Amino acid sequence: MAGTRNVLLTRIFHFGYLLQLNPTPLLLEELHRAIILHLNAYDSADVNPLIPDLNTSHSRIEEHWARLYSDMLTRASLQWDMDMFEQFLSSKLLEDYSNQPFKVLGRMLKLAECTTKQDKEYQDHVVLPLEESMLDREYVENKLRAVAARKGRPGNDIQQLIDACDWPRLAEALTNDRDIILRLARRSACSKETSKRILAGIDRVQNKHFASLSSSSEFTLAPAGHQPSPFLRVAGGVFDAIASSIKGDTPSSNVNKSPDELRPLLGRDNLTQDLPLSISAVNLKKLE
Secondary structure, three states: OOHHHHHHHHHHHHHHHHOOOOOOHHHHHHHHHHHHHHHHHHHHHHHHHHHHHHHHHHHHHHHHHHHHHOHHHHHHHHHHHHHHHHHHHHHHHHHHHHHOOOOOHHHHHHHHHOOOOOHHHHHHHHHHHHHHHHOOOHHHHHHHHHHHHHHOOOOOOHHHHHOOOOHHHHHHHHHHHHHHHHHHOOOOOOHHHHHHHHHHHHHHHHHHHHEEEEEEEEEEEEOOOOOOOOHHHHHHHHHHHHHHHHHHOOHHHHOOOOOOHHHHHHHHHHHHOOOOOOOOOHHHHOOO
């Protein structure tokens, strides 16, 4: 049992240091989950029933890490694509909600066009970065296809939905676009001023056309000629932001701990502990 706990503690420390290496949002979530799982096992009176899940978690992170960091160029290319998609989304949302024309050129336009081919380039440079960014891939791909269809020329996709009175798709767009910009803002992937302008635009469109909007499938249209009061417009945006912030980027609040919250256990102050580093890779099954 003592050997098992040493392995658990070593894994926890290693996961903690990986958190500081700027992992992708998806890998960050897996590391958070693994740390919580190993901490619970460490505190458990009987760790044996938990060993299969612990080994699965450890193996999953090893495989995920090896896939993302297989070589320098692979990692650089992935980070480049992720950054480019974040910039694309910020600029596209500014176009849709602040009437700031956005012309898509170069590599970004090429990736938008390859969404219709779904070849290896599509898998490596669209699917992978969007999944690692934990963005709604299908929804973002729809934005890319719209850009490709007009060959990168500016175009307000939200206004098109309004002109067509396509309220279900408008409700979906407002819901998803709000989630996207809040995620980007929490990751500091766009400036505060940019996120503020986009959220204000989303609130403006939402309050003009909807009396209520809970989700993309649950909404009530605003009565003809109805214009909510300024208070409702501001309050609605604030409440949505608060709710989304509480919800966080991950499905469970149990894994939403930041690296700062975990550092009391994982930080450099603990370097003086006598950890059994030689068994850090030992599979727990061997200790049963």
